[in-house]
Each structure stands twice: as structure tokens, then as C-alpha cells.
Amino acid sequence: MDSGWKNNSGMEKKAWTRTVERELKDYGLTWETISRKVAEQQKWKSLAEALTVKQNIKRI
Secondary structure (H helix, E strand, O other), X not given: OOOOOEOOOOOEHHHHHXXXXXXXXXXXXXXXXXXXXXXXXXXXXXXXXXXXXXXXXXXX
């Protein structure tokens, strides 16, 4: 993939990927775990909501 590719926020893809991997690791998750969660949409939605709440609490 083009190394100049950026996601919607303007962050380079490699930097975004590293950020996501680091955050997944903080929660004891892997890409494989997330892939399974995505396959089960409701579980993914619940996980995403929980991570958002937890992330907001960290900011306080």
C-alpha cells in the first residue's frame, strides 16, 4: 500500500495501525479477537461502547 496513504483523520495508516495495536494490547485484545467480535456485530457494538466509556473515564 502507498506509504503516503492517510485515514480520514489525516493520520498515516502505519501510525494509526500502531496506535490501534497498542490500544488493543492495553485491553488484552488482538486483531484476531477483534475480527471475531466484528463477525458477531452485537458483541462488537457492546465492546466498542465499553471501550469508549473506559477511554472517557481515563481522560477525567
